[in-house]
Amino acid sequence: MSRPQSQAEYLARLVPPSVAGINRRSLLAGAAGTGALLGTGLLAGCGDDSGSGGSSKDVSLGSNQSDPKPKDVLVKVTDGFKTSSGVQVAVNTVDHNTFQENINNYLQGKPDDVFTWFAGYRMRFFAQKGLASDISDVWSKLSGYSDAFKKASTGDDGKQYFVPATYYPWAVFYRKSVWQQHGYQVPTTMDQFTALSAQMKKDGLIPIAFADKDGWPAMGTFDILNLRINGYQFHIDLMAGKEAWTSDKVKKVFDTWAGLLPLHQPDSLGRTWQEAAQSLQQKKSGMYLLGLFVGQQFSNDEQDDLDFFTFPEIDPAIGAKALDAPIDGYMMARKPKNEDNARKLLEYFGGKAAADINLKNDPAVLVANSGADVGGYTALQKKAAELVGSATEIAQFLDRDTRPDFASTVIIPALQQFIKNPKDIGGLTSSIENQKKSIFTD
Amino acid sequence: MSDLPLIQADRAVPPPATTTSTGGRRRRLRLLSRTDRVVITLMVLVPLLLVTGFVWLPAAATVLLSGTNWDGIGPFNEIEFVGVRNYSDVVNIYPPFVPAIQHNLLWLAALFVVATPFGMFLAVLLDKELRGSRFYQTALYLPVVLSLALIGFVWQLLYSRDQGLINAVFGSSIDWYGDSNVNIWAVMVASGWRHVGYIMLLYLAGLKGVDPSLREAAAVDGASESRAFFRVVFPVMRPINIIVLVVTVIESLRAFDLVWVVNKGRNGLELISALVTQNVVGEASRIGFGSALATIMLVVSLVFITIYLATVMRENRE
Numbered sequence: 038m039s040r041p042q043s044q045a046e047y048l049a050r051l052v053p054p055s056v057a058g059i060n061r062r063s064l065l066a067g068a069a070g071t072g073a074l075l076g077t078g079l080l081a082g083c084g085d086d087s088g089s090g091g092s093s094k095d096v097s098l099g100s101n102q103s104d105p106k107p108k109d110v111l112v113k114v115t116d117g118f119k120t121s122s123g124v125q126v127a128v129n130t131v132d133h134n135t136f137q138e139n140i141n142n143y144l145q146g147k148p149d150d151v152f153t154w155f156a157g158y159r160m161r162f163f164a165q166k167g168l169a170s171d172i173s174d175v176w177s178k179l180s181g182y183s184d185a186f187k188k189a190s191t192g193d194d195g196k197q198y199f200v201p202a203t204y205y206p207w208a209v210f211y212r213k214s215v216w217q218q219h220g221y222q223v224p225t226t227m228d229q230f231t232a233l234s235a236q237m238k239k240d241g242l243i244p245i246a247f248a249d250k251d252g253w254p255a256m257g258t259f260d261i262l263n264l265r266i267n268g269y270q271f272h273i274d275l276m277a278g279k280e281a282w283t284s285d286k287v288k289k290v291f292d293t294w295a296g297l298l299p300l301h302q303p304d305s306l307g308r309t310w311q312e313a314a315q316s317l318q319q320k321k322s323g324m325y326l327l328g329l330f331v332g333q334q335f336s337n338d339e340q341d342d343l344d345f346f347t348f349p350e351i352d353p354a355i356g357a358k359a360l361d362a363p364i365d366g367y368m369m370a371r372k373p374k375n376e377d378n379a380r381k382l383l384e385y386f387g388g389k390a391a392a393d394i395n396l397k398n399d400p401a402v403l404v405a406n407s408g409a410d411v412g413g414y415t416a417l418q419k420k421a422a423e424l425v426g427s428a429t430e431i432a433q434f435l436d437r438d439t440r441p442d443f444a445s446t447v448i449i450p451a452l453q454q455f456i457k458n459p460k461d462i463g464g465l466t467s468s469i470e471n472q473k474k475s476i477f478t479d
Numbered sequence: 480m481s482d483l484p485l486i487q488a489d490r491a492v493p494p495p496a497t498t499t500s501t502g503g504r505r506r507r508l509r510l511l512s513r514t515d516r517v518v519i520t521l522m523v524l525v526p527l528l529l530v531t532g533f534v535w536l537p538a539a540a541t542v543l544l545s546g547t548n549w550d551g552i553g554p555f556n557e558i559e560f561v562g563v564r565n566y567s568d569v570v571n572i573y574p575p576f577v578p579a580i581q582h583n584l585l586w587l588a589a590l591f592v593v594a595t596p597f598g599m600f601l602a603v604l605l606d607k608e609l610r611g612s613r614f615y616q617t618a619l620y621l622p623v624v625l626s627l628a629l630i631g632f633v634w635q636l637l638y639s640r641d642q643g644l645i646n647a648v649f650g651s652s653i654d655w656y657g658d659s660n661v662n663i664w665a666v667m668v669a670s671g672w673r674h675v676g677y678i679m680l681l682y683l684a685g686l687k688g689v690d691p692s693l694r695e696a697a698a699v700d701g702a703s704e705s706r707a708f709f710r711v712v713f714p715v716m717r718p719i720n721i722i723v724l725v726v727t728v729i730e731s732l733r734a735f736d737l738v739w740v741v742n743k744g745r746n747g748l749e750l751i752s753a754l755v756t757q758n759v760v761g762e763a764s765r766i767g768f769g770s771a772l773a774t775i776m777l778v779v780s781l782v783f784i785t786i787y788l789a790t791v792m793r794e795n796r797e
Contacts (some may be wrong), residue, residue: 083516094539140762141550141551142551145553251742252745304652304654306742307655308641310481310638312641441761441763441764442550442762445757445761446758446763447767449745450575452744453746468572468574471571471572472572472573
C-alpha cells in the first residue's frame, strides 16, 4: 500500500479491504481479506523458513502471493519447475503487506534463496546494499524481454538483479458505450484532452473520475504529467533525489495539474479508488486514469465495454511513449543456500513455460515475457500488452521509483495538500524540497 | 502444606528459651522465614525485570534512536548520530506535526468535555433501573465490544460521500472523510460513540457499589435528586472518578485506531500516534525520525502522568 496501506500498520491490516480500500498491489497479487487477517500471525514466518535449504535437491522461495488465486498459480509454476528440473521448491508465503513492510528485516536475516519483489528504486537499493545477488548470467539465458524490461531489471552498476514476471499499465480508461453515445474521439494532445473534458462537462458527465483517500492514486496523475512534461529521465532523477523539487520543471507539472483539477471529480480526498471506478462504471464519469485493475469494479459482461488510451502528449519533444507499468517479479537473496538451484529457478521464472502457466491461470495480469502464448488474452489485455510493448520507457510508479519513506511520509501528504489548495505551489514545492534534503542524506 | 502461616512464628521468632540463656551474640529478630524472603524477592524481581525489559528499555532505546538517522538497514554499529536534527526537522519542516499536536489536544478536550460527562450521565440514568435498562446497557456498550475493523466499516457506510447513509438521507454532499475541516469532527463523533459506552460501563459499576442507605438518608433529609447526586454520590465515587479521568486522558493520547482506519492519519486527521506509525512501522523505516516523534509523545504523556500522580499523592497526604 500502497503499501501505503496496513499498518501498527498492523491495525490497518486488520481492516477488511472494503473499508481500507484495497491497494492495487494486493489486488493484483491478491492479498485481500483472509490473508490480511492472518497477516500478523504470519510475521513470524518471515525469514525463518530457511531450515529446509541445504540439500542440492531443493530451493526456497519467499513469496508475497498470499491471495488464493495467485498463490495457486505460483504453486503451478513451481510444480512446472520441479517437473523440468527435479528440484523441489519450498514456498514460504507471507501476507502481501506484511512481506513488504518487513522486507528490511527479512533480507538482513535469513531470507529464502529467491524472493518475490518488484522493479524500481527499492530493487536497485537492495542491489546496491548487497542484499540481493547479481543474476546477469541468468539474464544471458533469457529471451523474449524488451529492452524496457531489461532496463527495469538493471541495478545502478549495470548488472541485472531482477527477473520480471507480470505487470500492468496505467492508462486513461473509459466506457466505449458512453463514448459512442456522445461521439467522443480519443484525444492525442493536451488541447484535445481539455476540449474533450469540457465537452463532457457540458454533456453532464464528470470528465475525469478521481479519488485520493488512500494517498497513492494521485501519484499516478503526478507521474504521468511529469513523464509527459519532463520525460522519463527527469522522473527517475527526481525520484532518486537528484533533481530539486523547487525547479521550474516540477512547478510546471503542478501548474498543469492545477489547470486540470477543475475537470477532476471534486472532493477526491474522501473517496476510495473503488468508488471513483464505480462512477465510471455507472456512466457518471467519462474517464479515469488508473491501472488495469480498474476492471475489478466492472461486472463480467461489462468488461468488453471497457477501453483505454494512453495519456495524451503534452510536449511534442517528449512524446507520449513513456508510462507507468509496475512490474512484479523475482530476485535472489545475497547468500542463497542453494545458489545453483536458485539461478535455475530464476531462469525458469523468466522463461516461456512459466509465463504460459501464469497466463493460462491468471487473467488479471499481463506476462512480461513476449515469447508467451498470448492467445488467451482478452481484448483489453492484448491492447494493454501492445501499449506497454510500444513504450520507450517504463516507469514503476512513484512509490516504487523512490525511497519508501519519502513516498509515504512526504509525497502523500504533499499531494493531498496540493489537491486541497492548488494555488500555493511555491510553498508546497519548497516544503517537499526541505524534507527531501533531510531524507536523501547519502 | 498449603496452610503455611504468613509468618512462621515458631521458626522466625526466636523461642523464649534462647533469649533467656543469654551470653552469645544477639540474633537479629526475623519476622520472615527464608521461604518468605525468596517469594517476596521473586515477586519484586520478576515484575521489575518485565517492566524494565518491556517498558523502560524500549523507551530508553526510543529516546536514544531519536538522535540517529537509522533506517532499519545495517548493523547497529553503523548507526550515525545526528544530534537533535530529527527534532528540529519535526518542528521546522514536517508539515503534519503542528496539526497533529492540535488534534491530540482537541481530542482530549472533546472526550473530557462531551463524551465522558455524557457517559457518566447515561450511567446515572441506567442506574435508575428503568424498564429495559439491560437493553440500553447492551446497546450503549456494543461499540466497545465491536472489533475495530467493524467500526471502521460501520462509519464508512454512514460517512461515505457518494454512497453513505448520511448524505443519502439529507441529500447533502458533504465530504465527511475527505474535507479536512470536517473529518476530524466526524471521526471524533465515532470515537466518542465508543468512549461513551466505555465510560458508562465503568461508572455504572461504580454506582452499583454505592451504599443505598446514603441516598436514602439524603432523600429523607429532603435533598433533590440532583443535589443528592452531586453532594453525596459523586464525592463517594471519588476512586471511580479518578479512574474515569485517567481513562479519558489515556484514550485521547493513544487515539489512533479510527483515524488509521479512515485514512492512515493524513489530510486533517493527523495524530502523533499515527505519525509515529507512519514513520516507523512498515516499509518507510524512518526509525530515527519516528523515534523523535515518539519521544515527543512520551514527554506529552509524562506531563499528564506527573500532574495526575502529584494530585493523587498530595490528596493522600492530606
